[in-house]
Amino acid sequence: MPRWEQGSGERLRTAALQLFREHGFENTSVVEIARRARVTNRTFFRHFSDKREVLFADADDLRAALVDELFRAPHVADPLGVVVGVLSQHAWEALAPRRSLRERQAVIAANPELLERELIKQHVMALEFADALTRRGVDEGDARLAAGVGVQVFLTAYERWLDAAEGDEDLVAISGDLLATLRATTPTGPS
């Protein structure tokens, strides 16, 4: 790869997010993204199969790494704790800067087709997590519950982290707080 092409993936990501925000996802073409990033169209397609993938390729890589991490977790006696712990710890280390993730989120929220894709990917992630836990010997029903709920806890924490002020709390701490909230039963007596 020629020296000037180093970091072209990152430049393409930045350019695409800028253009999606300026003109909308639908009104932005691959040609425009490549031009803004100062790379050729061919370079774009070496990194991404289409403009949608600019938003999802990182998440796919992260998901694969997380399933692997989950499968290698030292303990699975508390499957929900493991899912939330692995997801938040690993995501925290791998995530892009918060500002660009906020932009990504805004683009996805503004486009129903992208939101559908995001939801499908979350669904697949939960299925893969459940499968990894089952292969680790967790009962299948418990694995499904832990995976489905664990992904929800993480997504709620992620949303809260995106909304928080710069420098505020880390994602691992927020996730841990949410899990504790969830487990603190507040009995509701009759009125």
Next chain:
Amino acid sequence: MPRWEQGSGERLRTAALQLFREHGFENTSVVEIARRARVTNRTFFRHFSDKREVLFADADDLRAALVDELFRAPHVADPLGVVVGVLSQHAWEALAPRRSLRERQAVIAANPELLERELIKQHVMALEFADALTRRGVDEGDARLAAGVGVQVFLTAYERWLDAAEGDEDLVAISGDLLATLRATTPTGPS
């Protein structure tokens, strides 16, 4: 409505599920559904806007009723417990026979477009639940967590109930069990 048209909605549902299972969702037309149900096409369109709606119209009605129920819940001190309780209790009373729900589930699982729609509807349901809880005075963050997780707990219970043998456990009991499992912390010490 003429007497012979009574129950035509139900007949259309049954006919559509049969045809979707026999020939696939994509290969079934509204004309065929109406013919199998022995009603006119016009009658079909008095009940449903398109063939996809045969699968989702009931769920939409149920969702609206659930949001209303949640908003009128006597206590919201334990938002997660309220979401799971209202969802399972109300769904349990309103749900169609298990056999036809199993068929519906199989049709949706076999078609990516339908699965996307189902996921979007679950997403919207969680958002509406969070909104209802917030209007009841629950902190917004707690409301989002309870709604997102509560819907997951219910869906896991629903799946388990669909898979269970005829006559086995009720949905409310399964949901309660899952919530208890979720809240039972099993601390994982160092190895």
